[in-house]
Amino acid sequence: MLDDGTLVDVYSRVRFGEGPITSRLTLRAVRSTDGGRTWSAPVKVADQRTKWLFQDPESGAQVSHTTSLLSDTAVDRRTGRIYVAWQDSRFSGGGADAVALAASDDGGRTWSEPVKVNRTPTSVPVPNQQAFTVTLAVGRDGTVAVAHSDFRHNDEGTPLLTDRWLARCRPKPVDCGSGAATWRETRLTPTSYDMRKAPRIPDEASPRGYFLGEQMGLAATGRGFTAVWAKPDAPGRAAVYASVVR
Numbered sequence: 001m002l003d004d005g006t007l008v009d010v011y012s013r014v015r016f017g018e019g020p021i022t023s024r025l026t027l028r029a030v031r032s033t034d035g036g037r038t039w040s041a042p043v044k045v046a047d048q049r050t051k052w053l054f055q056d057p058e059s060g061a062q063v064s065h066t067t068s069l070l071s072d073t074a075v076d077r078r079t080g081r082i083y084v085a086w087q088d089s090r091f092s093g094g095g096a097d098a099v100a101l102a103a104s105d106d107g108g109r110t111w112s113e114p115v116k117v118n119r120t121p122t123s124v125p126v127p128n129q130q131a132f133t134v135t136l137a138v139g140r141d142g143t144v145a146v147a148h149s150d151f152r153h154n155d156e157g158t159p160l161l162t163d164r165w166l167a168r169c170r171p172k173p174v175d176c177g178s179g180a181a182t183w184r185e186t187r188l189t190p191t192s193y194d195m196r197k198a199p200r201i202p203d204e205a206s207p208r209g210y211f212l213g214e215q216m217g218l219a220a221t222g223r224g225f226t227a228v229w230a231k232p233d234a235p236g237r238a239a240v241y242a243s244v245v246r
Contacts, residue, residue: 005033013042028043051089051094072215078141082103087100117167147167149164159192166188166227168185216229227242
């Protein structure tokens, strides 16, 4: 909800039909100025160019793909600017999902071009660049924070080394929705965890594969952010952890 009471809903639209699903996904936004009784016509935020299915780089087993459809939205209360972040492979020519971010300065009527915000090194193998489970928040001073997981420390050994990260941008001197913005990164996991120890749902239920949850937590707190995420603490079992970043 914006400060004037306007509701803005950002959602994934799946167009059913022929062809790969990755060509039939878009992020859209609708607005309501009467408490949800009526809504505007939808506007396009961006094509959602996720790979849809992402996999264990060595075994090919699925890592829960349901996060591919999810976006997260937050508002800068100082300016009314709306941000949305999601998984998107456009920055690698479809090779691996990264974290995309777009912004709106007019209450969700129009949106900026998506920019890449995660700092996952492009020098590691493409399968290890996969970024997923995206969470977004905006601090009191306008700092934009995006949390995500990736496999950048993975090697060909037995564990599937996985980490949680927080990328932050201060909106000066360049707006965080600009490709020229500076993002700095904090590692949330002190050491990498093994995704292969995560609970698995091996049947046709959704989500399939290794699964730690569709969404993780991130909230602006005081001068910083509190991030919450899940990781395995024993084979087939996960626990929730939290970290405060200032």
